[in-house]
Amino acid sequence: MSTTTLRRWLAARLPIPPHWFEKPLKEELPIHLKTWIWAFGGTPLLFFMIQVATGILLTFYYVPYPPHAYESVRQITFGIRFGWFVRGIHQAASQLMFVAVLLHMIRVFATRAYRAPRELTWVFGVSLFLLTLGFAFTGYSLVYDQLSYWATTVGTNMIAEVPLIGKPLLYLLRGGPDVNPNTLSRLYNFHIGVVPTLFVLLVGMHLLLIRLHGVAPLEGDKRRETYHFFPDHALREIAVGLVAMFAIVVYVMLHPPSLGERADPNLTPPHIRPEWYFFPSYRWLKIVPLQVGLWTSVAFVTSMLLWPWIDAALERLAPRRRLGMIIGVAGWLFTLVLLVWEALS
Amino acid sequence: MAQDIPRGSGRREFLANLVLGIAGLLSVGGFASRLFEFLYPVVPPERLIEVPVAGRDQIPRNGGIVVNLPAGHVALVDAAGELRAFSAVCTHLGCIIKWQPEAHSVWFCPCHKGTYDRNGHVVSGPPPRPLQRYEVAIRKGKVYVKIPYRPPVLPA
Numbered sequence: 001m002s003t004t005t006l007r008r009w010l011a012a013r014l015p016i017p018p019h020w021f022e023k024p025l026k027e028e029l030p031i032h033l034k035t036w037i038w039a040f041g042g043t044p045l046l047f048f049m050i051q052v053a054t055g056i057l058l059t060f061y062y063v064p065y066p067p068h069a070y071e072s073v074r075q076i077t078f079g080i081r082f083g084w085f086v087r088g089i090h091q092a093a094s095q096l097m098f099v100a101v102l103l104h105m106i107r108v109f110a111t112r113a114y115r116a117p118r119e120l121t122w123v124f125g126v127s128l129f130l131l132t133l134g135f136a137f138t139g140y141s142l143v144y145d146q147l148s149y150w151a152t153t154v155g156t157n158m159i160a161e162v163p164l165i166g167k168p169l170l171y172l173l174r175g176g177p178d179v180n181p182n183t184l185s186r187l188y189n190f191h192i193g194v195v196p197t198l199f200v201l202l203v204g205m206h207l208l209l210i211r212l213h214g215v216a217p218l219e220g221d222k223r224r225e226t227y228h229f230f231p232d233h234a235l236r237e238i239a240v241g242l243v244a245m246f247a248i249v250v251y252v253m254l255h256p257p258s259l260g261e262r263a264d265p266n267l268t269p270p271h272i273r274p275e276w277y278f279f280p281s282y283r284w285l286k287i288v289p290l291q292v293g294l295w296t297s298v299a300f301v302t303s304m305l306l307w308p309w310i311d312a313a314l315e316r317l318a319p320r321r322r323l324g325m326i327i328g329v330a331g332w333l334f335t336l337v338l339l340v341w342e343a344l345s
Numbered sequence: 346m347a348q349d350i351p352r353g354s355g356r357r358e359f360l361a362n363l364v365l366g367i368a369g370l371l372s373v374g375g376f377a378s379r380l381f382e383f384l385y386p387v388v389p390p391e392r393l394i395e396v397p398v399a400g401r402d403q404i405p406r407n408g409g410i411v412v413n414l415p416a417g418h419v420a421l422v423d424a425a426g427e428l429r430a431f432s433a434v435c436t437h438l439g440c441i442i443k444w445q446p447e448a449h450s451v452w453f454c455p456c457h458k459g460t461y462d463r464n465g466h467v468v469s470g471p472p473p474r475p476l477q478r479y480e481v482a483i484r485k486g487k488v489y490v491k492i493p494y495r496p497p498v499l500p501a
Contacts, residue, residue, distance in 0.1 A: 150440060154456055157439040168385075176386045176498035266413035268440040270455050286457045290437060290473045 024211065028226035029233055032218040039236040041104055044128070045203060046241045047097035050248070051135075054090035055192065062142065064188035066181050069144040070262045077259050088252035094136055096244065098277050101129050109328060112311070113216035119308035121213065124206040126305050131199045133277070138191035140275055144184070149263030151274050152187065153179050158285075161294050179265070273342075280338035283345075300331070391495045398490050401483055404428065409444030409452065409463075416494040419479065420444070420452060424463045428483065430490045431465045431476035442476070452476065 032038070061080060063072040076083040105125065108114055114122035141152040156179070160170045175182025227233070261269075274282050285293040303310060311324035398412045398419050409422035411433045418433035418441055431452075433442050440456035451468055452461040459470030466475045480491040 150456065154438040154440065171386055171388060172384060174386075177388055177495065180498055182386060182498060266418065266441065268443075268455050272440070272456050282457075285438070286471060288471065290471055293471070 025228075025230040025234075027211075027229040029215055029229055030217060030221070031223050031225040031227060032221050033215060033233060034227055034236075036236065036240070037107065039233070039240045040100060040107070042237040043100040043240055043244055044097050044104060044132075046244065047093045047100055048199065048203075050093040050245070051090055051097065052196065054086050054093065057086050058090060059192065062188075064142065064185050066144065066184055066263075069142065069184055070259075073143050073145075074259055077257055084256045085252060088255075088257045089248055090139075091257050092248045092251050094139060095275075095277075096248065098132055098136060100244075101132050105129060106332070109307075109332075111216070111218060112325075114308040114311070115216075116308070116312065118209070118213050118216055121206060121209040122308050123305055124202050124209065126307075128199065128202050128206060129304075130301065131195055131202065134195045135191065135199070136275060136277060138187045138195060141187045142184070142191060143259070144263045145260035146263055146267075146269045147260050147272060147274075149179070149265065150268055150272050151278075152183065154272075155274075156183070158294060161290055276339070276343065279342035280335045283338040283342040303331075386498050388498060389496045391493045393491050394494045395482075395489050395491045397487050398430070399488050401428070401486050401488055404488070407450065408446055409450075411441065411443060413441075414492075417492050419490050419492060420476065421481075421488065421490075422452075422463050428481055428488065429463065429465070430479040430481040430488075431461075432479065432492070434477075435459055435472060436474040436476060437470070437472040 058076060061072055061076050061083070063069055073087075076087050078084070108122065108125065137151075137155055140148050141155075142148070156170060156174055159173060160166045162169065171177060173183075173186060174180065175186050273279075281293075281297060284296070288296070307324075307328070311328075314323040314327070317323065394416065396414060396416060398414065399410065399421060404410055404421050404423050406423055407425065409420060412419045412421065413433075420431040420433040420442060422429050422431070422444070434440075435442050435454040435456065437454065437457055437459050440454050442452040442454045442461065445451055445453040445460075450463070452465075454460070454470070454472070457471050459472040460468040461472070461476050462468050464475070465478055467473075482489045482491075
């Protein structure tokens with residue numbers, strides 16, 4: 001069968017109008033995007049896809065039941081052929097996904113691309129960042145070694161401190177008052193079902209809004225030239241993706257994943273610490289009372305979500321003072337200080 | 346000539362929309378509440394039980410130990426011959442405390458570095474409340490403690 005015949009056969013069975021593909025591919029992008037720094041928007045999605053692929057592979061062997069969970073992770077890491085590689089890629093991609101989402105957010109923040117009418121694109125973006133943390137937390141809990149178990153205990157206990165709905169929420173998440181066999185199966189379900197479904201829906205909304213609004217103009221950039229999404233921008237994104245994948249593979253080969261001691265609900269280990277991306281909140285909880293820590297965290301996340309409107313209000317309050325930028329940068333720096341403080345302690 | 350009435354502006358149409366809206370909300374709410382019940386665990390009530398936790402001679406003078414029982418974690422401390430019992434669960438975020446004789450004889454939580462004294466009171470760090478105190482009794486050289494117990498939600 002020749003290519004033309006095959007194409008005709010397919011066109012008859014899948015009568016998709018050609019402009020459906022051509023329009024997004026030939027989309028005109030402003031010229032300021034034609035730099036490497038603007039080619040990182042697609043990387044979180046790439047890392048997500050890597051995690052979906054490796055995550056599906058891991059479910060072939062992982063057993064989400066406390067007596068077997070740790071043993072199954074041990075088997076994946078040290079027993080099954082290339083299990084270390086698949087788990088390592090899954091783990092490294094999750095860390096890089098967090099970095100990529102954060103870099104993307106910082107870029108959008110710095111260029112104030114969230115301003116009207118693109119507020120909802122930002123809100124969906126921040127929600128995706130929170131879901132990335134949700135992925136990390138639930139995924140880390142599944143390992144069921146000492147650090148993973150106690151991170152789950154501490155992380156879920158925070159919910160109980162929320163007034164009125166804290167306890168019911170905790171019971172719902174844990175499947176009981178304490179960390180029990182239900183908890184692991186619930187966190188597993190969140191990790192492979194609920195969070196990815198929400199993530200895909202939000203990515204869809206995020207991308208749809210970017211397509212509908214077009215790329216945000218860069219403040220102060222008077223250039224009128226444009227270039228096509230395909231091949232110029234797409235190839236740049238693909239190049240970044242390939243380099244990232246190569247880096248992940250090299251990293252995993254040099255640092256294969258490890259595994260701590262089996263979870264012991266009777267003994268909190270002496271040097272407990274969460275994964276590095278939770279360092280800021282971990283340090284913050286050490287230095288302030290619990291209720292203060294909880295409510296400032298809620299306020300921080302809420303102000304991140306509502307940032308486009310807060311920034312606009314500050315702009316109206318003191319035009320051209322860049323109050324929003326000053327407060328925002330101070331917030332980012334404070335988070336960074338907490339992270340470095342915890343890392344060095 | 347009949348006047349055009351904008352859709353939705355008539356009283357009849359408003360009432361119809363209202364009834365439909367309420368019916369829709371009730372059906373969705375009813376369905377969602379069943380789903381919530383499906384997911385929400387059936388938590389058995391807590392009751393106080395007395396359990397033997399250790400021999401009196403196992404607790405060193407002016408020292409403390411943590412005993413792990415299926416019913417919970419108990420911290421026992423000797424204060425100049427007087428025995429006290431607490432929950433060994435840190436009131437901050439639920440980690441298990443341990444006795445630290447070398448650091449001014451305090452209960453120490455490794456998670457966020459909170460410390461408690463022999464009376465279970467917070468000495469330093471972020472714990473919001475003192476340790477939960479338990480009633481303790483000594484009979485024939487054995488230490489008995491009354492602790493709140495809740496049967497497991499799922500058989501382990």
